[in-house]
Amino acid sequence: MDAGAAPTRRRFGGGLRRWFDRGGLGDADWEELEELLIQADLGPELSLELVDGLREAARDSGIKDPEAVRALLSERLTAELGSGERAFAAGDPPQVVLVVGVNGAGKTTSIAKLASLLQSHGYSVLLAAGDTYRAGAIDQLRIWGDRIEAPVVAHQPGSDPGAVVYDALDAAKARGVDYVIADTAGRQHTNLNLMNELAKVRRVAERQVPGAPHEVLLVLDALTGQNGLRQAQAFRDAVDVTGVIVSKLDSSAKGGVAFAVTRALGVPIKFVGTGERTEDFAVFDPQEFAAAVLASDEAAEPGS
Numbered sequence: 001m002d003a004g005a006a007p008t009r010r011r012f013g014g015g016l017r018r019w020f021d022r023g024g025l026g027d028a029d030w031e032e033l034e035e036l037l038i039q040a041d042l043g044p045e046l047s048l049e050l051v052d053g054l055r056e057a058a059r060d061s062g063i064k065d066p067e068a069v070r071a072l073l074s075e076r077l078t079a080e081l082g083s084g085e086r087a088f089a090a091g092d093p094p095q096v097v098l099v100v101g102v103n104g105a106g107k108t109t110s111i112a113k114l115a116s117l118l119q120s121h122g123y124s125v126l127l128a129a130g131d132t133y134r135a136g137a138i139d140q141l142r143i144w145g146d147r148i149e150a151p152v153v154a155h156q157p158g159s160d161p162g163a164v165v166y167d168a169l170d171a172a173k174a175r176g177v178d179y180v181i182a183d184t185a186g187r188q189h190t191n192l193n194l195m196n197e198l199a200k201v202r203r204v205a206e207r208q209v210p211g212a213p214h215e216v217l218l219v220l221d222a223l224t225g226q227n228g229l230r231q232a233q234a235f236r237d238a239v240d241v242t243g244v245i246v247s248k249l250d251s252s253a254k255g256g257v258a259f260a261v262t263r264a265l266g267v268p269i270k271f272v273g274t275g276e277r278t279e280d281f282a283v284f285d286p287q288e289f290a291a292a293v294l295a296s297d298e299a300a301e302p303g304s
């Protein structure tokens with residue numbers, strides 16, 4: 001996670017470091033801090049709220065040195081990301097996980113990474129090729145399945161994704177598989193048909209396994225910045241998203257959107273993707289993330 005947050009830190013942290021180093025805390029300084037937070041993609045509303053809060057706290061406790069604001073900001077950013085239970089829900093098998101998001105967000109890659117993480121904790125995983133829209137998507141999931149040695153249930157391209165999920169859950173129940181992770185077609189959040197189809201896949205899972213889907217994870221490309229918010233809201237409305245995977249944190253300076261998304265959706269970020277390999281994936285830790293974003297480059301990247 002620390003390495004993954006590096007681009008965000010460089011952009012976010014560079015300006016902030018200069019801000020922490022300045023001589024005083026006048027009106028213009030606070031305004032600049034607000035601007036820095038907006039540039040880091042925290043969104044105008046949250047940025048304003050943070051700065052107002054920090055300003056008040058600094059005044060109340062007689063803080064005159066911007067460096068002393070760093071700890072306060074870190075604390076507030078952490079709180080903003082929530083500190084609830086992050087562990088992956090466990091229960092009677094099969095636990096059913098739907099993975100949703102727009103095309104190219106990183107769904108299929110994240111599924112392989114998540115499956116691999118679960119396997120490393122001793123769980124068995126079955127993958128469902130619910131993205132039947134493109135032939136390539138089914139092949140891609142099969143290749144990942146081979147690589148991580150997880151069975152894949154797939155139908156023909158163009159077939160009903162509900163039927164794929166139905167068969168996958170059937171197979172999982174018969175084999176006593178712990179987790180079923182279902183891929184879904186990349187949906188533009190403005191495409192109503194596809195959103196309805198997603199809701200239907202959800203209902204298929206609900207009918208077949210009690211409590212399913214246990215997780216609906218939205219994959220959000222960190223590169224989308226604030227645009228990701230509108231996508232996220234549309235998915236939440238269609239399928240009751242329970243958690244977010246922020247992908248491509250390694251290649252984006254817009255990790256700040258993590259804060260805005262948590263606030264807009266009211267659901268936690270559960271995992272982050274930090275590269276293209278299966279091991280480039282981590283359970284999201286709010287405190288670590290806030291600290292990594294704010295840390296100075298020298299402190300956070302020893303030897304680099």
Ligand SMILES: Nc1nc2c(ncn2[C@@H]2O[C@H](COP(=O)(O)OP(=O)(O)O)[C@@H](O)[C@H]2O)c(=O)[nH]1
Pocket residue numbers: 101102103104105106107108109110186219247248249250251272273274275276280
């Ligand atoms: N650098 C980087 N690339 C990623 C990450 N996750 C996915 N990708 C790449 O993003 C592209 C789209 O990913 P894919 O899983 O096919 O997206 P999908 O269309 O949502 O299923 C692929 O080239 C992936 O290798 C990540 O965390 N970091």
Ligand SMILES: [Mg+2]
Pocket residue numbers: 107108109131137183
């Ligand atoms: Mg895909």
